[in-house]
Amino acid sequence: MGGSTFGKIWQFTSFGESHGVGIGVVIEGCPAGLEIDKTFIETELAKRRPGQSAIVTQRQEPDTCEILSGTMEGVSTGTPIAIWIANQNQQPKDYNHIADKFRPSHADYTYTAKYGIRDYRGGGRSSARETAARVAAGAIAKLLLKHLGVDITAYVSQVGHIIAPNVDHPSKDTIESNVVRCAHTVAAVEMEEYIKQIRKEGDTIGGMIRCVIKGTPAGLGEPVYDRLHADLGKSMLSINAVKGYDYGSGFDAVTMKGSDHNDAYYADNDGKVKTSTNFSGGIQGGISNGLDIYFRVAFKPVATIMQDQQSVDKAGKDVIVTGKGRHDPCVVPRAVPIVEAMAANVLVDHLLRSKTSKLSDVIE
Numbered sequence: 522m523g524g525s526t527f528g529k530i531w532q533f534t535s536f537g538e539s540h541g542v543g544i545g546v547v548i549e550g551c552p553a554g555l556e557i558d559k560t561f562i563e564t565e566l567a568k569r570r571p572g573q574s575a576i577v578t579q580r581q582e583p584d585t586c587e588i589l590s591g592t593m594e595g596v597s598t599g600t601p602i603a604i605w606i607a608n609q610n611q612q613p614k615d616y617n618h619i620a621d622k623f624r625p626s627h628a629d630y631t632y633t634a635k636y637g638i639r640d641y642r643g644g645g646r647s648s649a650r651e652t653a654a655r656v657a658a659g660a661i662a663k664l665l666l667k668h669l670g671v672d673i674t675a676y677v678s679q680v681g682h683i684i685a686p687n688v689d690h691p692s693k694d695t696i697e698s699n700v701v702r703c704a705h706t707v708a709a710v711e712m713e714e715y716i717k718q719i720r721k722e723g724d725t726i727g728g729m730i731r732c733v734i735k736g737t738p739a740g741l742g743e744p745v746y747d748r749l750h751a752d753l754g755k756s757m758l759s760i761n762a763v764k765g766y767d768y769g770s771g772f773d774a775v776t777m778k779g780s781d782h783n784d785a786y787y788a789d790n791d792g793k794v795k796t797s798t799n800f801s802g803g804i805q806g807g808i809s810n811g812l813d814i815y816f817r818v819a820f821k822p823v824a825t826i827m828q829d830q831q832s833v834d835k836a837g838k839d840v841i842v843t844g845k846g847r848h849d850p851c852v853v854p855r856a857v858p859i860v861e862a863m864a865a866n867v868l869v870d871h872l873l874r875s876k877t878s879k880l881s882d883v884i885e
């Protein structure tokens with residue numbers, strides 16, 4: 522029952538709908554004493570917010586937030602942290618025409634099948650507006666991770682057929698310097714033009730996000746069902762419009778031989794165990810090994826296109842669905858902060874859980 526809560530110790534529950542009064546999140550498990558920088562939360566929200574550039578939906582939401590509880594004088598108190606993000610630019614009338622119709626490849630039919638009632642205003646709960654809550658929780662998780670030197674960087678690596686050349690050291694400044702959030706500036710220009718062209722055609726296009734996590738300590742992950750990569754995978758697959766996730770060598774491992782794929786161990790000058798390659802993606806046996814964790818997330822071309830489409834209504838009658846309202850032609854630029862936020866939420870949860878792995882951690 523209920524799928525709005527995520528995590529075991531670092532646990533957050535989101536609520537709210539796209540065209541309701543707002544979106545909120547309640548975070549439990551945040552240790553007392555963490556400085557909660559509201560400006561940082563809003564900076565993260567701004568990267569996800571609609572209306573941020575010409576290649577995303579033109580819904581204008583400032584996405585400022587209010588911290589309702591769980592902090593005193595800017596520091597967490599160990600009690601539930603509630604954050605509220607008001608909706609300010611709802612236009613539910615944009616959706617009157619689909620109140621009884623099922624938009625192809627959207628969540629309309631399945632929500633109706635499950636609940637018998639559907640909030641048709643912008644998709645209600647199924648809207649990616651919910652992801653603002655994840656980003657707010659993830660921002661606080663990032664503040665905690667900063668203390669450990671853990672750094673998460675996600676960026677767009679592909680839009681449609683345009684694949685950005687590999688970037689060894691993706692720079693956050695470069696990623697934020699272009700509206701696509703691509704780590705490769707030349708590819709970013711091509712991607713931007715392509716998204717604009719797709720929008721003109723009244724269509725949408727898919728894309729890929731790559732994420733690299735540096736500085737994760739060895740030992741995070743809870744075998745066997747809560748392996749670190751499994752929880753990262755679930756968190757990514759829970760994001761709207763995600764079609765796939767792989768980590769480390771991922772699907773490319775299928776064509777490799779063990780002799781090529783094995784990551785040879787060595788000890789560095791400080792005696793720290795490392796590997797000379799990292800096809801494992803920083804995780805072995807479901808537990809982080811201290812090397813970079815990296816993974817990819819594939820997004821579909823989203824369902825709302827500005828074209829007439831064949832469908833049926835609630836009564837099962839043939840209807841034509843017409844694209845209307847404000848929509849994203851390609852979601853990956855806005856999904857970058859969501860991917861980072863969910864990765865941060867998973868890492869903090871596992872960090873806190875790892876504190877019960879050894880007796881020495883429990884009684885020290």
Ligand SMILES: Cc1cc2nc3c(=O)[nH]c(=O)nc-3n(C[C@H](O)[C@H](O)[C@H](O)COP(=O)(O)O)c2cc1C
Nearest residue numbers: 627628647648649761762823824825848849852855
């Ligand atoms: C950042 C972001 C923005 C999105 N914007 C739109 C949009 O403008 N139009 C649309 O049809 N879907 C959009 N989606 C995707 C839908 O929320 C999603 O496809 C829908 O709820 C059905 O869920 P599913 O694709 O995961 O099966 C967006 C997704 C994300 C992550």
